[in-house]
Amino acid sequence: QSVLTQPPSVSGAPGQRVTISCTGSSSNIGAGYVVHWYQQLPGTAPKLLIYGNNNRPSGVPDRFSGSKSGTSASLAITGLQAEDEADYYCQSYDSSLRGWVFGGGTKVTVL
């Protein structure tokens, strides 16, 4: 059971918009700690996708965006493409555990 809760899977047709939620609590996201998102393509290492709630590293398409409100965060992918099929993880810090925490991951399928 992960500290941050994500849906196991989401799917959408090419060109559609999908969102992935990341639900935490008052000891992590709700405590003001920022949320980061990582993309893991099949058989590869994770890659930083969004940092500090809503910032994209250089090279990440603006189809990817992040937001945070209260004890939750969300990742949105607009104009879904076949190459976006991957696992996505949210990450933050938990003051009760005194460590970094990840969500359980969400598999995005392009129909």
Added chain:
Amino acid sequence: EVQLVESGGGLVQPGGSLRLSCVASGITVSSNYMSWVRQAPGKGLEWVSVIYRDGRTLYADSVKGRFTISRDSSRNTLYLQMNSLRPEDTAVYYCTRDATGTNPNHMDVWGEGTTVSVSS
């Protein structure tokens, strides 16, 4: 180009030990926050440990007292000494650079990982 290359994984019996290494190029290990993150087969990511620039260390409860993170400035290398290994430690272990400027830091550079299997 910034690159992290892990090594040292392998098959070990329960109760055994392994030392993982992560050689960095393009960055100075001792000037950065560096972490280990693992991923069990078919599972999600789990943070394992971090070493701060000032040498302070933190560990996940699941490895506290068994694993030790360290670095060697002369070799620009990060290590993870793993003792008293258990089958549930079986995973791919990734080395990461933790970029500052956010709270918490964000892992902006990842190695390709090294595989640890704990089995009799």
